[in-house]
Amino acid sequence: MSIEDKIILKIRDLSVSTDGNQILNGLNLTVKKGETHAIMGPNGSGKSTLAKTVAGHPDYLITSGKIKFLNKDLSSMSVNERSNLGLFLGFQYPIEIPGLSNTAFLKAAINAQRKFYDLEDISAHDFLLQLKSTADQLGLDQSFLSRGVNEGFSGGEKKRNEIMQMLMLNPKLSILDETDSGLDIDSMKVVARGVNSSRSEDSSTIIITHYERLLNYLVPDYVHVFFDGKIIKTGNLELANELEKKGYEWLIQKK
């Protein structure tokens, strides 16, 4: 296997603006198969911007640089195609779609992916079986599946729902944007277990978080510190522990 084949995501010199404001400033990041990366950093430093740019949100304009996902240039690829190829974004603020049942939505998502790979629609039976066991695994009640997508969900339910979608879609790269924010310890453990169960040699995860707590469960291979639209330091779990104690100030000042 060549080096290129082992790389899932390669970001080179990426600058991004939105509404005329430069948010990302020459960012570099390489994620290989099987790796888990954590991104930490102060509010407003551009972490969500990075996640949405990789996913192809139309509000974010790439002013320079390149993003390659599975060795394919993403610049002209539609949002849904990126997803079909195996990119998953766990939203910091999951969106409500009133009236559309969680189940119908997830089934449409799975069938869109299957269509992309020229597969027939999933059978209702297989789908429901898989859905039920995934929901059980995440401690989500059955009634939850027939409710509207994120409609009136609590913060914790929304985040578990994101993880449920991730497990059902079985992506190659998951970017989880503050999936642990607003969760109590038990919910966090459930989410961490969900993420851990999805880890494999061919898939990778980027966790955007403010807390070392989740990272202690997940043990990332790398911890990056994000500031002013780029990575200013990279380390491992120890760096996360240090940030938990000292905050970001010392790093920013050193710079």
Added chain:
Amino acid sequence: MTTQQNKEINEFLDKNYEFGFTTEIDSETLPPGINEDVIRIISSKKNEPEFLLNWRLKAFAYWKTLKTPEWSQLNINPIDYQSISYFSQPKQTNAPKSLDEVDPKLLETYEKLGIPLHERAQLAGVAVDAVFDSVSVITTFKDKLAEAGVIFCSFSEAVQDHPQLIKKYLGKVVPYRDNFFAALNAAVFSDGTFVYIPKGVRCPMELSTYFRINEAKTGQFERTLIIADEDSYVSYLEGCTAPMRDENQLHAAVVELITLNNAEIKYSTVQNWYPGDEQGRGGIYNFVTKRGDCRGNNSKISWTQIETGSAITWKYPSCILRGENSKGEFHSIALTNNLQQADTGTKMIHLGKNTKSKIISKGISAKQSQNTYRGLVSMAKGASDSRNYTQCDSLLIGNKSGAHTFPSINVKNSTSVLEHEATTSKISDDQLFYCQQRGINEEDAIGLIVSGFCKEVLRELPMEFAVEARALLQVNLEGAIG
């Protein structure tokens, strides 16, 4: 938006109305124009009894005294009533006795529309009456229905076989004096559907009529009359399509429903007449009067409509809640795209004690289209302890479309309760992005979001048709964003 997305959207935009084909068929069409002779010809072609001819002539005399109505929210090209042909029928000397006698081209037409008339190929449990231009082509499952005592036939047949029922009920719910189009319809109606469910019978299958306009420069004027006798139940569905033509064609139908004690009629419409092109050329003018009379105590009428077609839709399926404890419901989805205009809603007229009505209206407007809900809830003095619940939701797609809501109430007693809720929302970019991030393309995403928005109405449709209705919403939304 990426170039790929733009390309997809343009492809959808270029897609044509799926049912826009015409059928080459020999037909007999009256020359354009309306006068007493035309009415006499229609009536004699149908071998009608004298009471019916006289009724038509009175309606015509009344219609001549009326001016074309003007509507605040609608923009309508003037209609020249002398340039329309009022009668067209496939050339076939006698009414077909069985499917083998029906012109194969006609059968083919309905096959193309996804409505197989061969009974063996039919959806289980649905009997179909197919109306082509002005005339009923065939009604399926007649024998099975006859066993249950149910009459389900074309209006013309009913006039021949059950004149006493026609005489008793015709024009009793929608008199010809009701409005301009009701008067016109009464004068020139050509065919339609008749249903009678006898006492104590629960109709053993769904009944359904498919209307197809084919001829150019003709109008379609059909009448539907459904009577549910005491303790009976029926669920009825109508669907409709038309070829693409540059000129506007007029469809002015009348539907009358009557429920006696403890009877229930569930009436569903999936309206998909040709809506015109993106520039607003052509399309059907759908001016329809629909009303149900809950005459009996504890009786119920519910209207469910999915209105996606027509250049202009003007209809207010209504309920007169006369019987004590009677119930009226109106569940509506009206979707407009491009330059379509819809002005639709309902009237719930509470007359009896302890009557209940429910109105759920979902309007979806895309492109430059205009979508209006207009409703009236009236509680008469004698309608004590009555209740109404009204919910009007509008969904806008893009920035150029319009949604308008005109609910009015008229309450004459102090014990009735009315509740009203209204919302207006937009499909947000974030909702689309969320769906697309889960792998769903933009068109499908819009379809899913809209079907969520319409959930409460879609679930009122019989199962077989809910799937069809969802697909129809999606098709009619193609090119909605761009």
